[in-house]
Amino acid sequence: MTVTEDMNSQAGAERQDTQVPRQPAPADPSRVALKTSRRDFLKSGGMLSLSSLMGTAALMTESDDAQAAIEWAEHFQKNYRLMTPEEKAEARARLERRYSEEYGKKVTVDTTEAQPGVLMGYALNIRKCIGCRRCVHACVAENNQSRGRNRPGEKIEWIQVLRMERGKFEAEKMNHGYPEGLGIQVGGNAYTPVGQVLEGQYHYTPDLVPEKDATYMPIACMQCEKPPCVKVCPVRTTYREPDGVVVIDYNWCIGCRMCMGACPYWARRLNVTNPVLPKEEMNPVTHYLGNRPRMRGVVEKCHWCLQRTRHGRYPACVEACPVGARKFGNLLDPNSEVSLILARKNVFRLKAELNTFPKFFYFYD
Amino acid sequence: MKKLAITALILAASGGVLFAVSAAEKSGAPAQEPAAQAQQAAPSEGKPAESAAPQEVVCFESRKGASEVTQREISPGWPNVKCSPTTGAALWYGDPFDGTVPMGKMPGLENIPEGHALVKPRSQKLAILPMCATACHNGVGPQFTPPTLPKDKKPTPIPTMEGLLPELKEFQHGRGRIWCLDCHHTTQRNKLVDNFGDPIDFDQSQLLCGKCHGDKLRDWRDGIHGKRIGEWASDGKKRWFLCTECHNPHNVQQGERNRGFAQLQPEPPPQTPKGMQGMKHELVHPVAH
Numbered sequence: 054m055t056v057t058e059d060m061n062s063q064a065g066a067e068r069q070d071t072q073v074p075r076q077p078a079p080a081d082p083s084r085v086a087l088k089t090s091r092r093d094f095l096k097s098g099g100m101l102s103l104s105s106l107m108g109t110a111a112l113m114t115e116s117d118d119a120q121a122a123i124e125w126a127e128h129f130q131k132n133y134r135l136m137t138p139e140e141k142a143e144a145r146a147r148l149e150r151r152y153s154e155e156y157g158k159k160v161t162v163d164t165t166e167a168q169p170g171v172l173m174g175y176a177l178n179i180r181k182c183i184g185c186r187r188c189v190h191a192c193v194a195e196n197n198q199s200r201g202r203n204r205p206g207e208k209i210e211w212i213q214v215l216r217m218e219r220g221k222f223e224a225e226k227m228n229h230g231y232p233e234g235l236g237i238q239v240g241g242n243a244y245t246p247v248g249q250v251l252e253g254q255y256h257y258t259p260d261l262v263p264e265k266d267a268t269y270m271p272i273a274c275m276q277c278e279k280p281p282c283v284k285v286c287p288v289r290t291t292y293r294e295p296d297g298v299v300v301i302d303y304n305w306c307i308g309c310r311m312c313m314g315a316c317p318y319w320a321r322r323l324n325v326t327n328p329v330l331p332k333e334e335m336n337p338v339t340h341y342l343g344n345r346p347r348m349r350g351v352v353e354k355c356h357w358c359l360q361r362t363r364h365g366r367y368p369a370c371v372e373a374c375p376v377g378a379r380k381f382g383n384l385l386d387p388n389s390e391v392s393l394i395l396a397r398k399n400v401f402r403l404k405a406e407l408n409t410f411p412k413f414f415y416f417y418d
Numbered sequence: 419m420k421k422l423a424i425t426a427l428i429l430a431a432s433g434g435v436l437f438a439v440s441a442a443e444k445s446g447a448p449a450q451e452p453a454a455q456a457q458q459a460a461p462s463e464g465k466p467a468e469s470a471a472p473q474e475v476v477c478f479e480s481r482k483g484a485s486e487v488t489q490r491e492i493s494p495g496w497p498n499v500k501c502s503p504t505t506g507a508a509l510w511y512g513d514p515f516d517g518t519v520p521m522g523k524m525p526g527l528e529n530i531p532e533g534h535a536l537v538k539p540r541s542q543k544l545a546i547l548p549m550c551a552t553a554c555h556n557g558v559g560p561q562f563t564p565p566t567l568p569k570d571k572k573p574t575p576i577p578t579m580e581g582l583l584p585e586l587k588e589f590q591h592g593r594g595r596i597w598c599l600d601c602h603h604t605t606q607r608n609k610l611v612d613n614f615g616d617p618i619d620f621d622q623s624q625l626l627c628g629k630c631h632g633d634k635l636r637d638w639r640d641g642i643h644g645k646r647i648g649e650w651a652s653d654g655k656k657r658w659f660l661c662t663e664c665h666n667p668h669n670v671q672q673g674e675r676n677r678g679f680a681q682l683q684p685e686p687p688p689q690t691p692k693g694m695q696g697m698k699h700e701l702v703h704p705v706a707h
Contacts (some may be wrong), residue, residue: 158495186685187507194500194510205692213688255688256697261681325692337495365649372511375480376664376679377645388529388652390641397642418637 123151133302133341134292145341152346156335163340165363167296173357173412174297174384174391175368176400177271180417181378184262184269186214191373192273195358196344197336198322201329209322211355212273212370216254219268220247273370274299274320274355275403275411282312282321291352297384297412298357300342308350317404318411321354357381384412477501477508480645480664481680485538487516505683514647518657522622526639534655536648540662541620546582547608555607585669592630601626601667627661 130136130144145162152160189212193200201207226243247268263269280299283291290305291312313321327349339345340360347353358368362381371379382389387396391414394400398416405411475489477499487499492513500510518536521527527535541547554577579598580586603609609617610626618625628635637643638661641652645664648656661667665678672680690697 181679183679183682184684185507185682186687187502187509189688190502190685191509202689205689208689210688254697254700256690256700258684258687260683262684263679263681333495362650365651365654366514367647367650369510371650372514372647373509374645375507375682377643377659380642381650382641382652383650386652389650390652393640394642 120151120154123147127151127304130304132289132305134289141341148341148345152337152339155346156330156332156337158332158335158337160335160337160339162345163338163343163360163363165340167294167298168363169295170383170385171296172384173276173362174382174389174395174414175276175357175412176380176382176391176394176414176416178376178378178380178417179268179270179415181376182214182269182271183376183378184214184216184257184264184267185375187373187375188212188271188370188379189214191369192355194334195336195361195369196355197328197330197339197346198353199324199326199328199330199347200334201326204326206323206325207329209324209328209353211320211322211353212271213255213319215270215272216257216264216267217247217270219266221245270415272318272320272403273413274357275318275409275413276355276357278410278412279408281315281317281407281409285311285315287311294342296363298359299354300356300359301352301354302342303345303347303351303353306351308352310352312352317407317409321352323352324349475501477506479508480659481666481682482506484666485540485543485659485663502685504686507682507685511647514657515655519621521658524622524624524639526636529653531653534653536655536657537621537660538657538663539621540623540660541608544620547620550607557605583668585666588669591667591670621660623661623667627667 126147127144131140133141133144136144141164145164148162149160152162189210192198192211193209196211198209198211199207200209222244224243253270257264257267276297276299278293278297280291280293283293283299286292287309288305288307290303290307291299291301293299308323310323313323324347328347330346335346336344338360340356340363343356343359358366358370362368367381368379371381380390380394382391384391384395386392394416395414398418400414400416402411402414476486477489479485479487487508489497489499489501492498496512498511498513498516499508500512501507502509515536518538520533521535521537524535575581599611601610603611603617604615606617608620610620610623612618612625613629624635624638634643638658644661645659646656647659648654666672666680669680670678687697
């Protein structure tokens with residue numbers, strides 16, 4: 054048994070080894086409830102007669118396995134947006150109970166709504182970034198991503214730091230006339246545009262950063278005002294919150310990956326395998342739409358640490374950045390850091406021509 | 419029996435050392451870099467005296483040698499800081515206000531509520547600072563008792579500033595246009611100096627740096643430049659990082675492209691995508707034009 058499988062089996066009854074061959078759906082509905090894969094469950098549920106489904110309440114009361122009852126209710130809960138406050142409280146209590154049992158510590162699942170008068174915005178000083186990747190790992194520590202190493206797709210990181218070659222200005226090339234392969238230039242070929250030679254490296258491993266000839270560009274979810282991922286989602290599990298953050302209801306996600314195809318910023322990740330989340334590393338302060346532990350087969354992405362930012366704290370990546378390149382604030386507050394940056398600095402948005410209107414701004418001094 | 423006695427002796431000795439350190443801390447005397455001691459002690463395992471004491475994890479915050487945090491549990495399963503296993507950098511803050519004090523008066527911060535701007539005091543971190551104005555730069559000069567010349571003719575090494583601070587050999591702040599007394603007070607060496615010759619505390623280094631880097635001071639005050647942790651609201655409670663927590667004032671530019679920031683060891687790269695053996699193709703990417 055590998056380490057990963059061991060972890061999976063420890064992580065609770067919900068995590069089932071994928072190597073086990075699929076059994077035909079049993080007739081006993083209580084055994085159905087014990088099954089772990091969402092897809093299997095729905096498939097077998099479809100095969101079951103309607104009468105057994107109608108006996109849900111009876112099953113929940115009769116079953117001596119609390120885990121099974123929780124699972125059952127979880128599979129049949131509504132889309133988060135359609136839930137009444139009572140249903141939300143119920144779902145929250147259910148999740149808190151299950152996670153606390155699973156990870157052996159007191160886990161809280163927050164359901165705080167967006168505050169009025171807040172539109173979250175983010176700014177990043179592209180000139181300051183030294184490419185140290187501390188934001189990436191801070192995000193993993195905060196947001197309960199899968200962190201296995203054995204199988205591909207087990208390690209999930211929401212932020213990617215892109216290394217690009219720097220543009221140059223060479224005075225001796227000032228009078229080098231026209232195109233020389235770069236197209237029509239005005240003022241000679243004194244400038245080498247950034248990213249002409251390298252398209253970008255994500256797996257750079259130098260001993261020390263920043264490197265002399267490199268510039269770095271971190272990318273994560275841009276929290277677009279017109280998010281393409283929301284547009285394409287067939288089950289409407291991903292949507293934009295009133296404070297501007299695009300979120301996912303993991304319970305309602307079917308893992309179709311339409312959003313991953315639609316996102317122009319490569320910001321979304323699919324849990325291909327059962328997430329590997331060691332008990333001692335699990336962050337017990339979670340949000341329903343944020344960093345609560347995910348299941349296999351759902352898409353996840355950056356949500357600006359909703360469990361923190363809805364309570365006033367900076368996102369984890371902002372606090373980890375050693376050079377202070379990352380800034381976070383309220384776009385509707387003229388005194389916030391992001392508003393001042395927009396007023397004072399040179400700002401651009403990534404792929405602005407796509408009209409997704411990101412609330413993530415790159416700036417430089 | 420003998421073994422027992424030895425163990426007891428070692429334990430007693432370590433206890434004595436611990437007591438001395440705590441006493442020194444309480445009396446306000448400078449503990450000589452307890453963090454560094456802990457780091458040195460950490461690798462040498464197997465000694466009974468050290469295995470008895472819980473191992474301390476100390477991680478540095480922005481750059482190595484500037485500010486450090488000692489890891490401890492605030493509540494069960496909730497540490498005050500998480501450190502990177504690769505580089506030892508602080509990655510995650512459970513308590514952003516650990517070990518901070520109010521920043522004090524600073525022009526332009528009148529709108530920030532009292533106690534909402536916090537800093538980590540720097541003077542405790544500076545090991546030789548308390549000695550500067552008492553041991554060497556006390557205005558007295560070298561004293562010999564009795565007032566005679568040294569007995570032997572062999573040259574004696576004199577402790578210099580360069581010896582104490584090796585980075586001074588590469589001092590290049592302002593590319594040679596400034597020197598020691600542009601920043602350090604002439605007569606009070608445990609203070610910095612402002613444009614009027616008045617002393618500035620080491621915990622208020624922004625007042626000194628802003629003398630030349632006024633644009634950066636304005637941006638720092640408004641939260642555009644520099645790092646802050648805590649609450650994101652513009653009037654929220656924040657810990658402000660001081661200039662010297664990120665920049666080394668004696669060696670600001672450590673390379674050609676570092677943005678005034680020392681070079682660091684990066685964290686490990688992401689996992690290679692499914693089906694890919696390595697990521698060599700990134701390095702040998704063809705020229706696009």
